[in-house]
Amino acid sequence: MKKKKIKKATILVILCVTSLLVVVPFLWMIFSSFKNIEEFYVLPPKILPKSFTMKNFTELFNKAHFGTYYFNSLLVTTIQVITDVIIVTMAGYGFAKYKFKGKKIIFMTILATTMIPWVATIIPLYIMAYKTNSINSYFGLIFPGIADAFSIFLAKNFMETIPTSLIEAARIDGASEFKIFSKLVLPLTKPIIAVIVINKFIGSWNAFQWPLLVVNSDKYRTLPLAVAKFSSQYYDAYNLKMAAATLAIIPVLIVYIAFQKYFVSGISLSGVKE
Amino acid sequence: MEKVTKARNSLNTTPKSMTKKKKINNIKLAPYIFIAPAAIYIIIVTIIPALMALPISFTDWSALTPKMHFIGFENYKNLLQDKEFYTSLITMAKFFIYVPLVMICGLALALLLNAKIKGMTIFRVIFYTPVITSTIAAAVLFDWFYQPSFGLFNSILNFFGINGIGWVSDAKTAVMSVIIFKIWKGTGVAMLIYLAGLQDVPEELKEAAEIDGASSWRKFRNITLPLLRPAHIYLAITQIIGVFMIFQETYMLQGPLKSTDTVVNYIYNKGFMSSEMGYASAMSFVLFIIVLIITLIQYKVLKIDAD
Numbered sequence: 001m002k003k004k005k006i007k008k009a010t011i012l013v014i015l016c017v018t019s020l021l022v023v024v025p026f027l028w029m030i031f032s033s034f035k036n037i038e039e040f041y042v043l044p045p046k047i048l049p050k051s052f053t054m055k056n057f058t059e060l061f062n063k064a065h066f067g068t069y070y071f072n073s074l075l076v077t078t079i080q081v082i083t084d085v086i087i088v089t090m091a092g093y094g095f096a097k098y099k100f101k102g103k104k105i106i107f108m109t110i111l112a113t114t115m116i117p118w119v120a121t122i123i124p125l126y127i128m129a130y131k132t133n134s135i136n137s138y139f140g141l142i143f144p145g146i147a148d149a150f151s152i153f154l155a156k157n158f159m160e161t162i163p164t165s166l167i168e169a170a171r172i173d174g175a176s177e178f179k180i181f182s183k184l185v186l187p188l189t190k191p192i193i194a195v196i197v198i199n200k201f202i203g204s205w206n207a208f209q210w211p212l213l214v215v216n217s218d219k220y221r222t223l224p225l226a227v228a229k230f231s232s233q234y235y236d237a238y239n240l241k242m243a244a245a246t247l248a249i250i251p252v253l254i255v256y257i258a259f260q261k262y263f264v265s266g267i268s269l270s271g272v273k274e
Numbered sequence: 275m276e277k278v279t280k281a282r283n284s285l286n287t288t289p290k291s292m293t294k295k296k297k298i299n300n301i302k303l304a305p306y307i308f309i310a311p312a313a314i315y316i317i318i319v320t321i322i323p324a325l326m327a328l329p330i331s332f333t334d335w336s337a338l339t340p341k342m343h344f345i346g347f348e349n350y351k352n353l354l355q356d357k358e359f360y361t362s363l364i365t366m367a368k369f370f371i372y373v374p375l376v377m378i379c380g381l382a383l384a385l386l387l388n389a390k391i392k393g394m395t396i397f398r399v400i401f402y403t404p405v406i407t408s409t410i411a412a413a414v415l416f417d418w419f420y421q422p423s424f425g426l427f428n429s430i431l432n433f434f435g436i437n438g439i440g441w442v443s444d445a446k447t448a449v450m451s452v453i454i455f456k457i458w459k460g461t462g463v464a465m466l467i468y469l470a471g472l473q474d475v476p477e478e479l480k481e482a483a484e485i486d487g488a489s490s491w492r493k494f495r496n497i498t499l500p501l502l503r504p505a506h507i508y509l510a511i512t513q514i515i516g517v518f519m520i521f522q523e524t525y526m527l528q529g530p531l532k533s534t535d536t537v538v539n540y541i542y543n544k545g546f547m548s549s550e551m552g553y554a555s556a557m558s559f560v561l562f563i564i565v566l567i568i569t570l571i572q573y574k575v576l577k578i579d580a581d
Contacts (some may be wrong), residue, residue, distance in 0.1 A: 011389050018383070019400045020361035027405070028426070029415045030556070087311045094308030102307070102460050106313065113320045113390075115569050117519055119538055120562035122576045123545055123555045124330055147315050177304040206408040208522050213546060224410040228526060231414045238418055245411035260399045 024247075033243035035056070040238040056243035064240075065218060069226040076211075076222060077204040081144040084200045085193060086161060092155025092189075093181050095165060107156075114150045116207060126213050138215045141222070145204060151196045158192035159185065180202050194262050198255065205252055223248045331556035336549040349556035359557065361532070362540040369456075369520055369536065370450045373513045376457050377506070380464020385494075387465070388472045398469070401461035410461065413526035416455045417442070420527070448529025454525055460516075464509055472498070472503030503579065511572040515565055537561055 023266050032040070033056055035049040043110050060066040094100075125144060132138030162185060170180045186193070208224045215221055221229070227244045234240060335342035353359055353534030383401055387394055405411065419439035421424040427531055441451045475498055483493050521538040526533055533541075537557065545554025 008389065008391055010390065011386050015386055015397045018386075020396055022400050023402055025415060025419070025458075041424050042312035043424060044424055045424065048395055055486060087315060091310045094305040096300070096309070098305035100305040102303070106309065109321075110312065110381060113316055113324075115514065115566075115571065116320060116324055117562060117565050119519060119541065119558045120327055121320055121323035122563075123541075123551055124326035125319065126333070126546075127326070127330065128318075128323065144319050149312070149316055149320070171301075177300050181308070196408065202406050206406075206410075208408075208410055225406050227408070227414060228410050231417070231526070241414050241418070245408075245414040248411040249407050252406055252408065253403070256403065258397070260395075274351055 026117060028056035028254075029249075030246050032239070035242075036050065036238055037237065037239045055248070056239050057160070060240060060243055060247065064226075064230065064244075066223075066226065068221045068243070069221050070247070071203060072141075072220060074106055075138070076145075076207075078203060080145045080204040081197055081200045084148055085196060087147040088151040088155050088196055089189060089193065090181070091152045091167040092159050093185055095152070095156045097162070097164065097185075110149055110152060114153075121214065122209065125210075129214055135214055136217045136220055138220065141211060141220055144210055145207060148200055148203065149194075150241050151199065154196065155189070158187060162188050191262075196257065198259050198262050201255060202252055205232055212251040301364045304316050322562050327555060327559055327562065330552060331559045333552045333555075335555075342552070345552070349553045352553065355497060357409045358532075358540060361503055362535050362537045365449065365532075365534065366517065366520070366536040369453065369517045370430070370514070372456050372460075372517060373449050374455045374516060375453070375508060376464050376513060377509050379457060380459040380509070381468050381502075382467040383461065384468035385498075387469060396464075396509075401465055405462040407459075409524060411521040412459060413455065416451075416458075417527060419450055436504055442527045442529055442534075445533035448527075448533045452527050452529075452534055456520075456525060457524075460513075464513075467505050467509055468502065471502045475501045504576070507575055508580075509571065511568060518561060518565055 024047070029048055031047055034052040034054070034056075039046070039050060056116050088111060091110075095103065129140045129144075131137055132140075134143070135154050146165075166184065167180055170184050173178075175183070206224060207222070208228070211222050212223050215225060227241075231241050304564045330342075332344055332346060333342040334345050334348075387398055387401075420443075422428055422438055422440050424441055425441070427441065431438050440445055442448050479497055480493055483497060488496070501527050519538060520536045521542065524536055525542075538561075541554045541557045541561075544550045544557070
């Protein structure tokens with residue numbers, strides 16, 4: 001008994017120390033965004049600012065257009081999350097609850113496309129965007145990310161657990177196919193919709209590669225692009241850089257902490273089980 | 275029975291005799307309507323570009339001149355003689371050390387978290403946090419930590435009486451620095467996969483071994499580790515593919531003399547900085563084939579396992 005207690009205590013101590021490796025960098029970043037630039041050159045470095053100043057943030061919003069970048073990130077993320085949920089749940093339902101010609105091959109093709117690395121498609125996609133005049137436009141920024149093919153697989157798996165008898169009963173009662181989907185199936189699908197929404201939110205908010213290619217005007221720049229550009233342009237402005245990084249990370253951190261139980265389940269769903 | 279009569283009643287009450295037939299048609303048509311948006315999206319954004327990739331690699335397309343000419347295997351021939359391409363391949367090869375390292379870190383954390391102690395989820399949440407944060411923003415933070423003269427890491431080294439090193443600003447340590455950053459950022463993924471895998475290791479097996487007097491190490495070595503095989507394979511493959519795709523990390527944390535530039539960085543520089551799209555396409559096609567082969571190997575191995 002005593003041996004077990006010692007073992008548990010040791011594990012807890014190790015975990016506490018290791019978790020500092022994650023927590024301290026985040027706290028350091030957040031606290032540093034309230035520092036004056038002089039404090040970055042003081043040795044040894046201190047985590048807490050001498051006095052909290054909001055100057056870095058006001059400067060980012062007033063002089064560096066971070067308001068625009070925030071708006072762009074919010075706009076892109078919101079639209080992509082909404083379209084993703086609609087497209088993915090519809091397809092998931094189609095595959096889960098209907099028998100139709102070509103079902104298997106279409107589904108396998110969709111699943112196979114999730115294995116194609118982004119590097120392989122990004123140049124042709126850029127050319128398509130170029131030919132359709134979508135470079136530097138919200139359309140070009142948003143369209144390639146309006147759905148996440150892998151989520152179709154999650155939605156399908158979840159919807160297969162809904163009893164078919166429920167759907168049949170609604171059909172006999174005269175409900176249309178779309179009504180059955182929107183009024184009966186979707187409410188039963190909430191847990192997996194939460195997983196899909198959160199994954200897409202994180203993915204869209206942090207998206208970098210495609211936006212980097214399709215946007216080069218300040219008007220359409222999203223937060224990650226702005227942080228990257230800012231960081232190379234004002235290399236020595238560590239105070240502003242920390243404030244910018246904090247701005248980019250905070251919304252995701254809030255969503256993550258509020259919905260953390262979905263993350264763990266969402267990943268284990270899409271992980272080894274496959 | 276009740277349902278059937280109810281259905282009959284509802285049919286009788288509907289005046290149009292066409293309704294039933296229309297409904298059957300609807301059921302036949304409905305699935306196509308449901309999957310249409312997803313199918314159209316995937317065709318436009320993935321399938322058409324994937325099919326275009328090879329033909330484009332046979333051209334000299336650049337964004338600056340709207341015309342493209344068919345030049346056959348010219349891009350591939352040039353690629354074979356391109357020293358910078360080989361250098362980027364070697365740099366990428368160095369990054370493969372990341373795969374075993376992140377797996378060991380993830381496994382260690384998962385084993386610790388698997389102990390049945392109250393409040394373990396909080397650690398799980400903490401260790402997963404770097405995964406969900408923007409690579410760009412996190413790299414800005416590490417870029418400052420790596421700063422040789424006043425960064426945090428050298429200050430810590432100095433505190434212990436060790437001379438600071440150049441980290442990213444030194445070509446010798448740049449790749450290592452990026453790998454450390456990647457481990458910090460990616461261990462949470464390996465941890466979660468291993469945790470899910472550990473759930474499938476039956477307790478009775480370990481208890482039986484304990485009764486037989488097996489040491490903790492032997493239990494781990496002979497029972498836990500082999501039973502985690504699906505998790506090992508899944509992680510090894512996804513992480514290897516991840517290394518092929520490294521871009522954001524090395525875009526932000528750039529070592530001197532292109533010491534951290536991987537193939538994707540090179541593709542980006544050629545395709546989008548020097549506007550040699552055809553050439554960049556040839557490189558990305560080569561990369562695609564390599565990733566495809568690895569994916570197929572994964573399927574083979576998993577299939578053999580399943581049989």
